[in-house]
Amino acid sequence: xxxxxxxxxxxxxxxxxxxxxxxxxxxxxxxxxxxxxxxxxxxxxxxxxxxxxxxxxxxxxxxxxxxxxxxxxxxxxxxxxxxxxxxxxxxxxxxxxxxxxxxxxxxxxxxxxxxxxxxxxxxxxxxxxxxxxxxxxxxxxxxxxxxxxxxxxxxxxxxxxxxxxxxxxxxxxxxxxxxxxxxxxxxxxxxxxxxxxxxxxxxxxxxxxxxxxxxxxxxxxxxxxxxxxxxxxxxxxxxxxxxxxxxxxxxxxxxxxxxxxxxxxxxxxxxxxxxxxxxxxxxxxxxxxxxxxxxxxxxxxxxxxxxxxxxxxxxxxxxxxxxxxxxxxxxxxxxxxxxxxxxxxxxxxxxxxxxxxxxxxxx
Numbered sequence: 001x002x003x004x005x006x007x008x009x010x011x012x013x014x015x016x017x018x019x020x021x022x023x024x025x026x027x028x029x030x031x032x033x034x035x036x037x038x039x040x041x042x043x044x045x046x047x048x049x050x051x052x053x054x055x056x057x058x059x060x061x062x063x064x065x066x067x068x069x070x071x072x073x074x075x076x077x078x079x080x081x082x083x084x085x086x087x088x089x090x091x092x093x094x095x096x097x098x099x100x101x102x103x104x105x106x107x108x109x110x111x112x113x114x115x116x117x118x119x120x121x122x123x124x125x126x127x128x129x130x131x132x133x134x135x136x137x138x139x140x141x142x143x144x145x146x147x148x149x150x151x152x153x154x155x156x157x158x159x160x161x162x163x164x165x166x167x168x169x170x171x172x173x174x175x176x177x178x179x180x181x182x183x184x185x186x187x188x189x190x191x192x193x194x195x196x197x198x199x200x201x202x203x204x205x206x207x208x209x210x211x212x213x214x215x216x217x218x219x220x221x222x223x224x225x226x227x228x229x230x231x232x233x234x235x236x237x238x239x240x241x242x243x244x245x246x247x248x249x250x251x252x253x254x255x256x257x258x259x260x261x262x263x264x265x266x267x268x269x270x271x272x273x274x275x276x277x278x279x280x281x282x283x284x285x286x287x288x289x290x291x292x293x294x295x296x297x298x299x300x301x302x303x304x305x306x307x308x309x310x311x312x313x314x315x316x317x318x319x320x321x322x323x324x325x326x327x328x329x330x331x332x333x334x335x336x337x338x339x340x341x342x343x344x345x346x347x348x349x350x351x352x353x354x355x356x357x358x359x360x361x362x363x
Contacts, residue, residue: 226257
Protein backbone atom coordinates (compact mmCIF):
# COMPACT_ATOMS: atom_id res chain seq x y z
CA UNK A 1 0.00 0.00 0.00
CA UNK A 2 1.01 3.59 -0.61
CA UNK A 3 1.19 6.17 2.19
CA UNK A 4 -2.18 7.66 1.22
CA UNK A 5 -3.80 4.22 1.38
CA UNK A 6 -2.44 3.66 4.91
CA UNK A 7 -3.80 7.06 5.95
CA UNK A 8 -7.24 6.27 4.54
CA UNK A 9 -7.23 2.88 6.27
CA UNK A 10 -6.46 4.44 9.65
CA UNK A 11 -9.06 7.18 9.18
CA UNK A 12 -11.74 4.56 8.51
CA UNK A 13 -10.57 2.32 11.34
CA UNK A 14 -10.59 5.02 14.00
CA UNK A 15 -13.12 7.43 12.54
CA UNK A 16 -16.17 5.23 12.22
CA UNK A 17 -15.48 1.69 13.38
CA UNK A 18 -14.01 2.41 16.79
CA UNK A 19 -16.78 4.23 18.62
CA UNK A 20 -15.20 3.30 21.95
CA UNK A 21 -11.75 2.03 22.85
CA UNK A 22 -13.18 -1.37 23.87
CA UNK A 23 -13.54 -2.29 20.19
CA UNK A 24 -9.78 -2.72 19.84
CA UNK A 25 -8.45 -6.28 19.59
CA UNK A 26 -5.35 -6.02 21.79
CA UNK A 27 -4.55 -5.00 25.36
CA UNK A 28 -2.71 -1.87 24.23
CA UNK A 29 -5.40 0.60 25.28
CA UNK A 30 -6.12 -1.20 28.57
CA UNK A 31 -2.62 -1.24 30.04
CA UNK A 32 -2.11 -0.38 33.69
CA UNK A 33 0.45 2.40 34.25
CA UNK A 34 3.73 0.87 35.38
CA UNK A 35 4.75 3.90 37.42
CA UNK A 36 2.65 5.84 39.93
CA UNK A 37 0.58 8.61 38.38
CA UNK A 38 1.49 12.01 39.88
CA UNK A 39 -1.36 13.52 41.86
CA UNK A 40 -1.71 16.56 39.59
CA UNK A 41 -2.01 14.29 36.54
CA UNK A 42 -4.54 12.06 38.23
CA UNK A 43 -6.57 15.08 39.32
CA UNK A 44 -6.56 16.42 35.76
CA UNK A 45 -7.57 13.02 34.37
CA UNK A 46 -10.59 12.94 36.67
CA UNK A 47 -11.76 16.26 35.23
CA UNK A 48 -11.74 15.10 31.60
CA UNK A 49 -15.23 14.62 30.20
CA UNK A 50 -16.30 10.93 30.36
CA UNK A 51 -17.26 10.87 26.67
CA UNK A 52 -13.72 11.89 25.73
CA UNK A 53 -12.24 9.12 27.89
CA UNK A 54 -14.54 6.48 26.43
CA UNK A 55 -13.16 7.12 22.94
CA UNK A 56 -9.53 6.97 24.07
CA UNK A 57 -7.47 4.44 22.12
CA UNK A 58 -3.84 5.13 23.06
CA UNK A 59 -1.43 2.73 24.74
CA UNK A 60 -0.08 4.74 27.67
CA UNK A 61 -0.23 8.00 29.57
CA UNK A 62 1.98 10.62 27.91
CA UNK A 63 2.29 13.29 30.58
CA UNK A 64 5.87 14.35 31.31
CA UNK A 65 6.85 16.41 34.33
CA UNK A 66 7.07 20.18 34.77
CA UNK A 67 4.65 21.45 32.13
CA UNK A 68 3.47 24.74 33.64
CA UNK A 69 3.55 27.44 30.96
CA UNK A 70 4.76 25.07 28.21
CA UNK A 71 3.66 24.99 24.59
CA UNK A 72 2.77 21.36 23.86
CA UNK A 73 1.82 19.47 20.70
CA UNK A 74 0.07 16.09 20.75
CA UNK A 75 0.91 14.06 17.64
CA UNK A 76 -2.16 11.97 16.82
CA UNK A 77 -4.46 13.44 19.44
CA UNK A 78 -7.33 11.01 18.86
CA UNK A 79 -10.26 11.69 21.19
CA UNK A 80 -8.38 14.58 22.81
CA UNK A 81 -8.04 12.94 26.22
CA UNK A 82 -4.34 13.58 26.62
CA UNK A 83 -4.69 17.13 25.29
CA UNK A 84 -7.27 17.99 27.94
CA UNK A 85 -5.06 16.53 30.69
CA UNK A 86 -2.16 18.59 29.35
CA UNK A 87 -4.41 21.65 29.11
CA UNK A 88 -4.87 21.55 32.87
CA UNK A 89 -1.18 20.95 33.61
CA UNK A 90 0.25 23.71 31.38
CA UNK A 91 -2.09 26.22 32.98
CA UNK A 92 -3.70 29.32 31.53
CA UNK A 93 -0.32 30.62 30.35
CA UNK A 94 0.47 27.42 28.45
CA UNK A 95 -0.87 26.21 25.12
CA UNK A 96 -1.82 22.78 23.77
CA UNK A 97 -2.28 21.76 20.13
CA UNK A 98 -3.79 18.43 19.13
CA UNK A 99 -3.25 17.22 15.57
CA UNK A 100 -4.96 14.22 14.01
CA UNK A 101 -5.69 13.20 10.43
CA UNK A 102 -9.15 11.81 11.23
CA UNK A 103 -11.84 14.45 10.74
CA UNK A 104 -14.38 12.70 13.00
CA UNK A 105 -11.96 12.72 15.94
CA UNK A 106 -11.01 16.38 15.44
CA UNK A 107 -14.65 17.46 15.31
CA UNK A 108 -15.47 15.38 18.40
CA UNK A 109 -12.51 16.86 20.32
CA UNK A 110 -13.44 20.44 19.45
CA UNK A 111 -16.87 19.97 21.02
CA UNK A 112 -15.28 19.72 24.46
CA UNK A 113 -12.82 22.64 24.35
CA UNK A 114 -15.22 25.08 26.00
CA UNK A 115 -16.29 22.45 28.55
CA UNK A 116 -12.72 22.02 29.78
CA UNK A 117 -11.99 25.74 29.66
CA UNK A 118 -14.88 26.31 32.05
CA UNK A 119 -13.99 23.25 34.14
CA UNK A 120 -10.47 24.58 34.68
CA UNK A 121 -11.62 28.17 35.29
CA UNK A 122 -9.66 29.64 32.38
CA UNK A 123 -10.57 33.03 30.95
CA UNK A 124 -10.01 31.73 27.44
CA UNK A 125 -9.28 28.33 25.84
CA UNK A 126 -5.65 27.19 25.78
CA UNK A 127 -6.28 24.16 23.55
CA UNK A 128 -6.93 23.84 19.81
CA UNK A 129 -7.37 20.84 17.52
CA UNK A 130 -6.07 20.79 13.96
CA UNK A 131 -6.69 18.24 11.24
CA UNK A 132 -3.48 17.24 9.52
CA UNK A 133 -0.73 14.66 9.15
CA UNK A 134 1.96 14.31 11.78
CA UNK A 135 4.48 13.72 8.98
CA UNK A 136 3.60 17.15 7.51
CA UNK A 137 3.42 19.61 10.40
CA UNK A 138 4.63 22.34 8.06
CA UNK A 139 1.28 22.17 6.26
CA UNK A 140 -0.52 23.07 9.51
CA UNK A 141 1.52 26.25 9.95
CA UNK A 142 3.47 25.12 13.02
CA UNK A 143 6.70 27.11 13.03
CA UNK A 144 10.20 25.71 13.51
CA UNK A 145 11.53 25.89 17.05
CA UNK A 146 8.18 26.99 18.48
CA UNK A 147 7.29 24.20 20.93
CA UNK A 148 8.61 23.10 24.32
CA UNK A 149 7.23 19.55 24.44
CA UNK A 150 5.75 17.08 21.98
CA UNK A 151 3.80 14.03 23.11
CA UNK A 152 2.40 11.12 21.14
CA UNK A 153 0.30 8.15 22.21
CA UNK A 154 0.47 5.17 19.84
CA UNK A 155 0.37 7.27 16.68
CA UNK A 156 3.72 6.56 15.00
CA UNK A 157 2.92 2.86 14.70
CA UNK A 158 0.10 3.92 12.36
CA UNK A 159 2.49 5.79 10.05
CA UNK A 160 4.17 3.85 7.24
CA UNK A 161 7.31 6.00 7.37
CA UNK A 162 8.50 7.01 10.84
CA UNK A 163 11.42 9.17 9.75
CA UNK A 164 9.36 12.13 8.44
CA UNK A 165 7.40 12.12 11.72
CA UNK A 166 10.58 12.34 13.77
CA UNK A 167 12.14 14.88 11.39
CA UNK A 168 9.12 17.19 11.72
CA UNK A 169 9.05 16.71 15.48
CA UNK A 170 12.71 17.73 15.65
CA UNK A 171 12.05 20.77 13.48
CA UNK A 172 9.20 22.25 15.53
CA UNK A 173 10.86 21.69 18.93
CA UNK A 174 12.84 24.44 20.59
CA UNK A 175 16.45 23.69 21.47
CA UNK A 176 16.30 21.68 24.68
CA UNK A 177 12.74 20.56 23.86
CA UNK A 178 11.42 17.08 24.47
CA UNK A 179 9.51 14.42 22.53
CA UNK A 180 7.77 12.24 25.12
CA UNK A 181 5.90 9.38 23.47
CA UNK A 182 4.37 5.98 23.96
CA UNK A 183 4.23 3.60 21.02
CA UNK A 184 4.11 -0.06 20.01
CA UNK A 185 7.35 -1.88 19.18
CA UNK A 186 8.00 -5.29 17.67
CA UNK A 187 10.49 -7.92 18.82
CA UNK A 188 11.82 -8.18 15.26
CA UNK A 189 11.32 -6.51 11.90
CA UNK A 190 7.77 -6.94 10.58
CA UNK A 191 7.59 -8.64 7.13
CA UNK A 192 6.09 -6.61 4.30
CA UNK A 193 3.17 -8.99 3.74
CA UNK A 194 1.88 -8.38 7.28
CA UNK A 195 1.84 -4.64 6.63
CA UNK A 196 -0.86 -5.23 4.01
CA UNK A 197 -3.32 -6.59 6.57
CA UNK A 198 -5.81 -3.80 7.43
CA UNK A 199 -6.65 -5.06 10.92
CA UNK A 200 -3.04 -5.70 11.92
CA UNK A 201 -2.21 -2.22 10.68
CA UNK A 202 -5.18 -0.59 12.35
CA UNK A 203 -4.23 -2.20 15.65
CA UNK A 204 -0.72 -0.78 15.34
CA UNK A 205 0.93 -4.21 15.19
CA UNK A 206 2.16 -4.50 11.60
CA UNK A 207 3.25 -0.85 11.60
CA UNK A 208 5.23 -1.26 14.80
CA UNK A 209 8.90 -0.33 14.60
CA UNK A 210 11.52 -2.93 15.50
CA UNK A 211 12.74 -1.52 18.79
CA UNK A 212 16.44 -1.56 17.92
CA UNK A 213 15.77 0.49 14.78
CA UNK A 214 14.46 3.34 16.93
CA UNK A 215 17.94 4.13 18.25
CA UNK A 216 19.57 4.57 14.83
CA UNK A 217 16.52 6.39 13.46
CA UNK A 218 16.38 9.08 16.15
CA UNK A 219 20.13 9.63 15.99
CA UNK A 220 19.91 10.05 12.21
CA UNK A 221 17.27 12.75 12.65
CA UNK A 222 19.32 14.53 15.32
CA UNK A 223 17.66 13.58 18.60
CA UNK A 224 19.38 12.38 21.74
CA UNK A 225 19.51 8.72 22.68
CA UNK A 226 15.99 7.42 23.47
CA UNK A 227 15.47 7.24 27.24
CA UNK A 228 13.12 4.38 28.17
CA UNK A 229 10.67 5.02 30.97
CA UNK A 230 8.42 1.97 30.99
CA UNK A 231 7.22 -0.95 28.90
CA UNK A 232 4.36 -3.46 28.94
CA UNK A 233 3.76 -6.63 26.95
CA UNK A 234 0.82 -6.39 24.55
CA UNK A 235 -1.56 -9.33 24.46
CA UNK A 236 -3.48 -10.07 21.25
CA UNK A 237 -7.00 -11.20 22.16
CA UNK A 238 -8.09 -12.18 18.68
CA UNK A 239 -7.00 -15.75 17.78
CA UNK A 240 -6.89 -15.00 14.05
CA UNK A 241 -4.56 -12.05 14.62
CA UNK A 242 -2.40 -14.20 16.88
CA UNK A 243 -1.84 -16.64 14.03
CA UNK A 244 -1.06 -13.89 11.54
CA UNK A 245 1.52 -12.31 13.85
CA UNK A 246 3.10 -15.65 14.74
CA UNK A 247 6.66 -15.32 15.98
CA UNK A 248 6.47 -11.57 16.54
CA UNK A 249 5.69 -10.14 19.95
CA UNK A 250 4.97 -6.54 20.85
CA UNK A 251 5.42 -4.12 23.70
CA UNK A 252 3.98 -0.75 24.48
CA UNK A 253 6.93 1.42 25.51
CA UNK A 254 7.36 5.03 26.57
CA UNK A 255 10.51 6.90 25.57
CA UNK A 256 11.70 10.47 25.89
CA UNK A 257 14.00 12.19 23.36
CA UNK A 258 15.60 15.63 23.49
CA UNK A 259 16.70 18.17 20.90
CA UNK A 260 20.13 19.17 22.17
CA UNK A 261 22.46 21.95 20.99
CA UNK A 262 24.81 20.83 18.23
CA UNK A 263 27.88 22.52 19.72
CA UNK A 264 27.34 21.46 23.32
CA UNK A 265 29.99 20.56 25.86
CA UNK A 266 30.70 16.82 25.93
CA UNK A 267 31.64 15.56 29.37
CA UNK A 268 30.24 13.27 32.04
CA UNK A 269 28.96 15.01 35.13
CA UNK A 270 28.06 14.67 38.77
CA UNK A 271 24.53 15.97 39.26
CA UNK A 272 22.26 16.50 42.25
CA UNK A 273 18.50 16.88 42.04
CA UNK A 274 17.13 19.83 44.03
CA UNK A 275 13.67 18.37 44.63
CA UNK A 276 11.99 21.26 42.83
CA UNK A 277 9.95 19.50 40.12
CA UNK A 278 6.25 19.63 41.09
CA UNK A 279 4.87 16.30 42.43
CA UNK A 280 8.44 14.99 42.85
CA UNK A 281 9.90 16.50 46.04
CA UNK A 282 11.93 13.43 47.05
CA UNK A 283 12.63 11.47 43.87
CA UNK A 284 12.54 12.17 40.13
CA UNK A 285 12.33 9.02 38.00
CA UNK A 286 13.68 10.36 34.74
CA UNK A 287 13.89 6.98 32.99
CA UNK A 288 14.56 3.33 33.88
CA UNK A 289 18.24 4.02 34.64
CA UNK A 290 18.12 7.52 36.08
CA UNK A 291 16.27 7.95 39.36
CA UNK A 292 17.41 11.10 41.09
CA UNK A 293 16.98 11.38 44.84
CA UNK A 294 16.87 14.87 46.26
CA UNK A 295 20.30 16.24 47.27
CA UNK A 296 22.07 12.97 46.37
CA UNK A 297 24.97 13.29 43.93
CA UNK A 298 25.12 10.78 41.06
CA UNK A 299 27.31 10.45 37.97
CA UNK A 300 25.68 10.65 34.54
CA UNK A 301 27.11 10.39 31.03
CA UNK A 302 27.79 13.38 28.81
CA UNK A 303 24.50 13.21 26.96
CA UNK A 304 22.36 12.99 30.08
CA UNK A 305 24.32 15.89 31.53
CA UNK A 306 23.49 17.88 28.39
CA UNK A 307 19.82 16.92 28.66
CA UNK A 308 19.64 18.18 32.24
CA UNK A 309 21.60 21.32 31.43
CA UNK A 310 19.73 22.42 28.29
CA UNK A 311 16.15 21.22 28.87
CA UNK A 312 13.39 22.71 31.02
CA UNK A 313 14.92 20.78 33.95
CA UNK A 314 18.08 22.91 34.00
CA UNK A 315 17.06 24.82 37.13
CA UNK A 316 16.23 21.61 38.99
CA UNK A 317 19.79 20.21 39.05
CA UNK A 318 23.25 21.24 40.12
CA UNK A 319 25.80 19.96 37.58
CA UNK A 320 29.57 19.47 37.88
CA UNK A 321 31.93 17.86 35.35
CA UNK A 322 33.17 14.30 35.96
CA UNK A 323 35.36 11.76 34.16
CA UNK A 324 33.43 8.65 35.29
CA UNK A 325 31.89 6.87 32.24
CA UNK A 326 28.29 5.67 32.02
CA UNK A 327 26.32 3.66 29.39
CA UNK A 328 22.91 1.96 29.14
CA UNK A 329 20.87 -0.04 26.60
CA UNK A 330 17.14 0.78 26.54
CA UNK A 331 15.48 -2.57 25.71
CA UNK A 332 11.68 -2.35 26.21
CA UNK A 333 11.20 -6.13 26.06
CA UNK A 334 13.69 -6.63 28.90
CA UNK A 335 11.97 -3.96 30.96
CA UNK A 336 8.52 -5.43 30.29
CA UNK A 337 9.81 -8.81 31.47
CA UNK A 338 11.26 -7.27 34.61
CA UNK A 339 8.07 -5.39 35.38
CA UNK A 340 6.00 -8.50 34.63
CA UNK A 341 3.27 -6.44 33.03
CA UNK A 342 1.20 -8.81 30.94
CA UNK A 343 -1.87 -6.61 30.43
CA UNK A 344 -4.12 -5.72 33.32
CA UNK A 345 -7.41 -4.76 31.66
CA UNK A 346 -9.25 -4.37 34.97
CA UNK A 347 -7.54 -1.01 35.45
CA UNK A 348 -8.94 1.43 32.91
CA UNK A 349 -7.17 4.76 32.73
CA UNK A 350 -9.60 5.81 30.01
CA UNK A 351 -12.45 5.54 32.51
CA UNK A 352 -10.53 7.48 35.21
CA UNK A 353 -10.20 4.56 37.65
CA UNK A 354 -7.19 4.74 39.93
CA UNK A 355 -4.50 2.10 39.22
CA UNK A 356 -4.63 -0.87 41.56
CA UNK A 357 -0.91 -1.58 41.39
CA UNK A 358 2.19 0.55 41.12
CA UNK A 359 5.49 -0.65 39.77
CA UNK A 360 9.04 0.47 40.28
CA UNK A 361 11.01 0.82 37.02
CA UNK A 362 14.37 1.02 38.77
CA UNK A 363 14.73 -2.73 39.34
